Amino acid sequence: MAEKAKKxxxxxxxxxxGQQITMLFVILAIxxxxxxxxxxxxxxxxxxxxxxxxxxxxxxxxxxxxxxxNGGVDLSLGYTICFSGITAAMVVYxxxxxxxxxxxxxxxxxxxxxTGIVVxxxxxxxxxxxxxxxxxxxxxxxxxxxxxxxxxxxxGPVYISTSSRYRDLxxxxxxxxxxxxxxYVVAFGLILWFFMRKTVLGRRxxxxxxxxxxxxxxxxxxxSTRICAYVVTSMxxxxxxxxxxARVNVGSQTNGVGMEGxxxxxxxxxxxxxxxxxxxxxxxxxxxxxxxxxxxGMNLLNIxxxxxxxxxxxxxVISVVVDTIxxxxxxxxxxx
Amino acid sequence: MSVLxxxxxxxxxxxxxxxxxxxxxxxxxxxxxxxxxxNGAGKSTLMKCLTGVYKADSGTITFDGEPWDVKNPKESTxxxxxxxxxxxxxxxxxTVKENIFIAREPRKGGGWLMNDEExxxxxxxxxxxxxxxxxxxxxxxxxxTAHCQMVEILRxxxxxxxxxxxxxxxxxxxxxxxxxxxKTIRLLRDRGVAIIYISHRLDEFEHIVDRVTVLRDGHxxxxxxxxxxxxxxxxxxxxxREMTEQYPSRNAKIGDVVLEAKNFINPKLHxxxxxxxxxxxxxxxxxVGAGRTEFCRAIYGADKLxxxxxxxxxxxxxIKSPSDAVKYGIAYLSEDRKRDGLMLxxxxxxxxxxxxxxxxxxxxxxxxxxxxxxxxxxxxxxEIKTPSHKQxxxxxxxxxxxxxxxxxxxxxxxxxxxxxxxxxxxxVGSKYEIYKLMNQxxxxxxxxxxxxxxMQEVLGMSDRIMVMYEGNVTGEVDxxxxxxxxxxxxxxxxxxxxxxxxxxxx
Numbered sequence: 075m076a077e078k079a080k081k082x083x084x085x086x087x088x089x090x091x092g093q094q095i096t097m098l099f100v101i102l103a104i105x106x107x108x109x110x111x112x113x114x115x116x117x118x119x120x121x122x123x124x125x126x127x128x129x130x131x132x133x134x135x136x137x138x139x140x141x142x143x144n145g146g147v148d149l150s151l152g153y154t155i156c157f158s159g160i161t162a163a164m165v166v167y168x169x170x171x172x173x174x175x176x177x178x179x180x181x182x183x184x185x186x187x188x189t190g191i192v193v194x195x196x197x198x199x200x201x202x203x204x205x206x207x208x209x210x211x212x213x214x215x216x217x218x219x220x221x222x223x224x225x226x227x228x229x230g231p232v233y234i235s236t237s238s239r240y241r242d243l244x245x246x247x248x249x250x251x252x253x254x255x256x257x258y259v260v261a262f263g264l265i266l267w268f269f270m271r272k273t274v275l276g277r278r279x280x281x282x283x284x285x286x287x288x289x290x291x292x293x294x295x296x297x298s299t300r301i302c303a304y305v306v307t308s309m310x311x312x313x314x315x316x317x318x319x320a321r322v323n324v325g326s327q328t329n330g331v332g333m334e335g336x337x338x339x340x341x342x343x344x345x346x347x348x349x350x351x352x353x354x355x356x357x358x359x360x361x362x363x364x365x366x367x368x369x370x371g372m373n374l375l376n377i378x379x380x381x382x383x384x385x386x387x388x389x390x391v392i393s394v395v396v397d398t399i400x401x402x403x404x405x406x407x408x409x410x
Numbered sequence: 411m412s413v414l415x416x417x418x419x420x421x422x423x424x425x426x427x428x429x430x431x432x433x434x435x436x437x438x439x440x441x442x443x444x445x446x447x448x449n450g451a452g453k454s455t456l457m458k459c460l461t462g463v464y465k466a467d468s469g470t471i472t473f474d475g476e477p478w479d480v481k482n483p484k485e486s487t488x489x490x491x492x493x494x495x496x497x498x499x500x501x502x503x504x505t506v507k508e509n510i511f512i513a514r515e516p517r518k519g520g521g522w523l524m525n526d527e528e529x530x531x532x533x534x535x536x537x538x539x540x541x542x543x544x545x546x547x548x549x550x551x552x553x554x555t556a557h558c559q560m561v562e563i564l565r566x567x568x569x570x571x572x573x574x575x576x577x578x579x580x581x582x583x584x585x586x587x588x589x590x591x592x593k594t595i596r597l598l599r600d601r602g603v604a605i606i607y608i609s610h611r612l613d614e615f616e617h618i619v620d621r622v623t624v625l626r627d628g629h630x631x632x633x634x635x636x637x638x639x640x641x642x643x644x645x646x647x648x649x650x651r652e653m654t655e656q657y658p659s660r661n662a663k664i665g666d667v668v669l670e671a672k673n674f675i676n677p678k679l680h681x682x683x684x685x686x687x688x689x690x691x692x693x694x695x696x697x698v699g700a701g702r703t704e705f706c707r708a709i710y711g712a713d714k715l716x717x718x719x720x721x722x723x724x725x726x727x728x729i730k731s732p733s734d735a736v737k738y739g740i741a742y743l744s745e746d747r748k749r750d751g752l753m754l755x756x757x758x759x760x761x762x763x764x765x766x767x768x769x770x771x772x773x774x775x776x777x778x779x780x781x782x783x784x785x786x787x788x789x790x791x792x793e794i795k796t797p798s799h800k801q802x803x804x805x806x807x808x809x810x811x812x813x814x815x816x817x818x819x820x821x822x823x824x825x826x827x828x829x830x831x832x833x834x835x836x837x838v839g840s841k842y843e844i845y846k847l848m849n850q851x852x853x854x855x856x857x858x859x860x861x862x863x864x865m866q867e868v869l870g871m872s873d874r875i876m877v878m879y880e881g882n883v884t885g886e887v888d889x890x891x892x893x894x895x896x897x898x899x900x901x902x903x904x905x906x907x908x909x910x911x912x913x914x915x916x
Binding site for chain 1: 710712731732733735736737742744749750751752753754755756760764765767768771774775776778818822
């Protein structure tokens with residue numbers, strides 16, 4: 075028996091490596107095609123643009139990855155991005171003060187991210203304490219936030235004065251070249267990776283996502299841990315929301331709409347499992363980059379950019395099917 | 411004598427593993443043929459080769475006089491081989507008749523509508539064949555395990571079944587339910603249906619089994635008439651060594667009372683109490699559904715309690731949730747390891763330290779190095795067979811999965827361990843190891859509560875036995891006075907009459 079056990083292959087993690095390597099090749103292929111077809115593709119300006127665009131998708135992807143690892147899903151993610159961007163913009167715009175002056179940017183940031191924390195708390199309490207299915211409770215939250223996004227600022231988008239430094243948050247180039255958004259992607263990725271892999275709280279997210287009942291019987295307080303997971307998720311969504319509003323310099327009701335879809339796609343293409351317990355933050359970068367590149371090239375080539383959605387939809391199915399087949403093949407080798 | 415199924419020199423390879431080597435199996439019509447072997451011996455693989463889930467790499471199969479060449483399970487069902495798995499494939503929200511006829515419903519209205527009346531009629535006919543009554547319109551979610559199993563068997567009978575494979579059919583049945591199943595099996599056998607009966611419960615074989623085939627490490631060890639061999643022969647064939655004793659002896663010093671539960675009341679418990687001392691194994695016997703699991707879950711804070719008091723070493727404690735219980739050093743190893751115990755898609759290491767993350771972390775950050783050393787030491791100490799501490803627990807055998815859970819609670823330094831059906835679904839050789847492990851725990855001063863539906867196990871392992879019946883404690887005996895008869899009477903709440911009858915005789 076012992077010898078037989080030794081011969082068995084070790085399956086240690088929901089290893090997303092295979093899928094990620096495949097995706098890197100796909101991305102390389104896309105880059106080569108776009109380079110051949112457009113001379114503008116390989117310019118610094120274009121890549122700065124690409125990085126700016128992918129930043130929000132990737133950060134939103136981080137948020138969704140954490141939610142998925144914990145065994146949940148957050149359909150309110152898009153409107154959390156939207157609504158926290160609006161609340162931040164309202165402070166920066168100095169909504170309640172004199173209209174020609176700018177409000178405080180730090181307070182704006184705090185309010186925006188605080189909005190996310192409140193949304194996460196409510197989501198978490200409804201899911202973990204009241205026991206509603208995540209699909210339903212976050213769908214309800216989506217509705218609520220959609221309404222509030224229009225009701226709170228009165229009507230219409232909150233435009234921020236061009237004299238405000240708010241947009242520098244997302245539009246600065248370090249040394250005139252490296253977009254600050256690139257730093258965000260890397261920095262938040264590292265912080266969250268560290269949080270998920272190295273802290274007790276993060277490790278418990280995995281436990282709950284893997285088997286909630288087993289986690290409960292192991293003495294983990296599932297309710298409070300799950301609430302924390304939703305708070306982290308919505309807080310990261312709020313970060314994405316603030317960045318998005320800074321990038322376009324407006325707290326708009328259309329910012330972030332549908333982003334829960336993009337975030338899920340980025341997470342899943344990057345190798346995160348919908349079943350909970352496993353996920354890759356690094357994969358979100360790949361997923362975010364893939365979607366952004368697809369869209370960017372189409373814009374450059376004047377292809378109707380709506381084709382990107384058709385392609386992404388098809389590609390999502392293919393990538394999950396291929397990955398499932400690959401996993402099944404690995405499993406069948408183990409089945410004795 | 412005619413032969414229904416003949417499998418000859420079956421070989422099956424998986425990368426790195428020769429799962430079946432020249433396996434032979436011969437089944438005659440109208441016999442109950444037990445297929446036994448430890449977990450991993452190749453029973454499931456052999457059955458999968460038979461029903462078309464796998465294709466054997468070499469070897470020949472003859473069924474009913476013709477070469478057998480099926481590519482998928484559906485084809486094998488159509489040709490007369492059905493399998494009832496240990497875990498049922500039923501749709502709880504559908505009715506009995508809908509489950510039996512699923513995908514084979516009689517139609518009307520040009521094939522667009524289901525013919526419910528016809529289904530009911532055919533259902534009753536099927537039930538007559540096995541002399542068993544069940545309302546065809548009951549929703550399956552309301553049925554007991556035994557009745558669910560009957561629905562599975564009825565479904566198998568719907569096609570003209572010649573060979574029925576039953577995989578661990580009695581593992582979650584009570585004694586009465588098992589008798590019902592045996593009656594059905596005998597009826598089918600008498601009608602010429604051959605039955606392959608896979609089970610770890612060798613003690614039940616005398617009621618039904620005609621012949622036995624033993625597999626070990628992917629080889630056929632032999633086939634014999636049940637009458638010609640003893641229990642010990644079978645065990646020896648399965649494990650390849652003499653099993654001198656089924657239950658290892660222990661040398662534990664029984665100390666003071668560690669945990670005491672007084673007057674526990676909730677909808678499933680009617681004022682029950684228990685205590686357990688250090689170094690002691692308290693066996694909890696009773697029928698399935700007697701409230702033993704519910705009692706332990708209430709102690710552990712996993713189920714709600716209306717009233718009741720809990721004392722740990724004489725001090726009153728208040729447990730509201732499992733996390734409180736864990737803090738007080740109480741551990742619960744659930745009867746369903748996969749559902750309530752393990753995180754199956756995580757490694758052995760993750761499953762070991764997860765209850766005790768706090769100890770292996772500094773100010774909220776996990777110390778992976780300390781964890782790895784600890785986990786490796788437990789793998790060595792408990793002899794957990796795994797290629798690496800990273801191996802997903804879903805790929806371990808039942809015995810090793812149970813050891814991982816023991817490691818989890820040792821790692822947490824729990825004093826009181828509640829084992830709920832500790833050897834369910836675990837093969838004979840590994841059972842012995844689990845027993846040894848429980849003995850070591852008792853010797854080290856842990857207080858152990860063991861819920862078990864296997865009478866032999868309770869008698870073999872306990873220092874003291876308490877018996878429950880429908881949410882009440884119906885008796886408690888020291889091991890020196892316990893025997894099967896007493897326990898059976900306590901478990902069916904007939905102990906008082908039994909005592910009275912003994913007195914009359916005396």
